Amino acid sequence: METDYGCAMSQNVPLDELEAVSTSYGDAAYAVVNSTVGAPRVTHVRIRFVSESIEIVLGRGAATAVRSNPSMSLVWPATDNQSMSLIVDGQAEVLEEPAPETVVRVRVTGAVRHRPAP
Numbered sequence: 001m002e003t004d005y006g007c008a009m010s011q012n013v014p015l016d017e018l019e020a021v022s023t024s025y026g027d028a029a030y031a032v033v034n035s036t037v038g039a040p041r042v043t044h045v046r047i048r049f050v051s052e053s054i055e056i057v058l059g060r061g062a063a064t065a066v067r068s069n070p071s072m073s074l075v076w077p078a079t080d081n082q083s084m085s086l087i088v089d090g091q092a093e094v095l096e097e098p099a100p101e102t103v104v105r106v107r108v109t110g111a112v113r114h115r116p117a118p
Contacts, residue, residue, distance in 0.1 A: 009114065009115050010084075010112045010113065010114040010115065011084070011112060011113045011114075012110075012111070012112055013086070013111035013112060013113055015052070015108055015110075015111060018088065018108060018111050019049045021086065021111075021113070022047070022049075022076065022086060022088075024081065024082060025076035025079065025082060025086055026076070027046055027047055027048070028044060028045065028046050028047065028076075029044075029045060029047050029074045029075055029076045029086075029088075030042055030043065030044055030045070030074065030075045030076075030077070031043050031044075031045045031056055031058065031062065031072060031073075031074055032072060032073040032074070032075060033058070033062045033065045033066055033072045033092075034065060034068075034069040034071060034072065035065050036064065036065050036068045036069070041061065041062045041065055043058065043059065043062055045057060045058065045074075047074065050105065052107075052108065053090075053105045053106060053107050053108065054074065054088070054090070054105070054106045054108060055095075055103060055104070055105050055106070056074075056103075056104050056106065057101045057102065057103055057104070058101065058102050058104050059100065059101060059102070060100055060101075060102065062102075063094055063102035063104065066092045066093075066094060066104055067094060070091045070092045070093065071089070071090075071091060071092075072089075072090060072091075072092050072106065073087060073088060073089050073090070074087070074088040074090070074106065075087050075088075078115075078116050083115065084113035084114055084115050084116070085113065085114045085115075085116060086111065086112075086113055086114075087111065087112050087113075087114055088106075088108055088110070088111045089108070089109050089110045089111070090106040090107050090108045090109050090110075091106070091107045091109060092104050092105070092106045092107075093105050093106075093107070
C-alpha cells in the first residue's frame, strides 16, 4: 500500500489509518523509551494493535523507564518496499509484569511517515 507523498520530508498519518499503514511495514518496530538516566533506550519489539492503542512487550529496564516518563516513540524504518519510515509517538502505560518482560500499552498521540535523507 505504498502511497505517493511527493517530495515532502514528512507526511502526517491520520490515526484512524495507522493500523492499515503499519501493516505494510510488518509487525515489528523499534521502541524508543526515554531513559531515567542517560540516553534513550532503543529496543526491537513486536507490535499488536488493540482498539486504538498498540501493545508491546518490554524488558525490565525499559519498563522502569516508562513508569518514570511514559512518553515514547515507535519507529518502523524505511524498507525496500517503503520509501519512508513510519514514526509513532504515544503515551505508554504498564499493564502486566510477567518476569522478565512487561506488557505495555501505547496510546498513540501522533504518527508521520518520514522520508530518509538522500
